[in-house]
Amino acid sequence: MSPVSPSAEKTERLMNLILALTSARRPVSKQKLRQALPSYAAAASDEAFDRMFERDKDELREMGIPITTTVIDVLFDDEVGYRIDSSETALPAISFEPEEVAALALAARAWSTASISGAASAALRKLRLAGVEIDDSMAAGVEPRIRTREPAFEAVRAAVTALQPITFDYRKSEGTVDTRHVQPWALKNWHGRWYLTGYDLERQAERAFRLSRFEGPVRKKGRAGGYSVPSGHVPEVAVGTSDPQPAGTAVVRLRHGRGGALRRHAVTTREVDDRWSEIELPYRQGLTESDVAALGAHAVAVSPPELVERVRTALAGAAVANGGAA
Incomplete structure (x- = not known):
């Protein structure tokens, strides 16, 4: 079993702290938090725990999560407790116009033949649970469909999301295959085909790649989050320059x-x-x-x-x- 990464451990610790302070009816002291949360209980010393707790508290406040500090006992003003008021963090009720609901439903149905159709269906279920009425009687026949039959789609989508450099074998229009090393920038559906836009590290230039021409598996190369997508990047322009010429x-x-x-x-x-x-x-x-x-x-x-x-x-x-x- 692989060890838990430091970032995952920290995320779990922050989530546990949020849950503990949100669910508490009264302010909670640091000592009780240390006893209740495994990450704090495992601290090597009181000083290590204090440093960890103060960093976590400051980070949550920087995220906009209001942690209130209250004296627990008026006779001992040096003992303070912490709490998060759930009313300060709750989002207002979300409402949609009928046209917006129809657009969301149509978008989910457009993805119904795609590899991420499960996420689209889950989104509709959450809307229903929130009291949003979804019209299932929309005419089904000829309607937009987004298909992701290319085997490389999921790996490329994950790389775009994580800003993860990748390498893959790519079949060119004349039939030859070579290996590309790319920083993925965006996925674009263009005239019914899926394209990856990104920066070709060997050619030192922006390029677009049709997913149907990927050969074999997509391989990770380098660490995630090590680059950023240029603010002026327009996928339509990159893909349009590589799209085949129209036939009449x-x-x-x-x-x-x-x-x-x-x-x-x-x-x-x-x-x-x-x-x-x-x-x-x-x-x-x-x-x-x-x-x-x-x-x-x-x-x-x-x-x-x-x-x-x-x-x-x-x-x-x-x-x-x-x-x-x-």
Whole structure:
């Protein structure tokens, strides 16, 4: 069994101190805290305990946790007790507008086919327990889905969160494979594909890597938290420069007020009538049809023919999946 790291031990000690001082009905003396908390009881001497307790107390106060100091006995004013008033640390009740609840529910459903779907479902359960009404009757059919089928996703996500340098084998567009050493900065879903943006240590430059081209396991290299992400980093820019060139132009009709993601890529836009507009945009095979199909009845593929056929196939599959007829 591996030993507990100093940071984990300290975190546990601070949490135990918070719980002890929050749950206490009356101020608690230092000696009682030392007897009650294992980390303090294990202190080598009174001086070591005093130093540890004072550091912990100051750190909690720096975090904004108000620790009050009160004289326990008026006859002995040198004996003081400590307590945390839970009313000072409790958060106010959280409320959501109906539109916000719908957006949260849709976001959780978008992750339902992803590797972190459990976290999304848990978030909805917590909202329900807090009294937030979640509408489960939202139309399920063609709706956005976020998929994370790439084997490297979890390891890369953990590295981005921990600011952990990694190394991995990467298959380039011409088919060759080489090893990259990268400081991960961000994960970005771009036109249906997942990309890692970060700093390539060997090339001394910012790069973007498509997760589907990772070969083999992702390996840690170096300590976590040893670098920071530049404040001006924009993942869309880094990924956009590495995205393959579009294969021609697509024409799509959109209902007014719909298809914002498609409209952002529009080259031209014309109004068809008081309900529909028609846009031209770069056609990325395998991606544009997904964006069009996700809009259901609010979008119509016009050209090229392969886009029309792919959207029709996607909609037919969604109809069958939901008990309808293709």
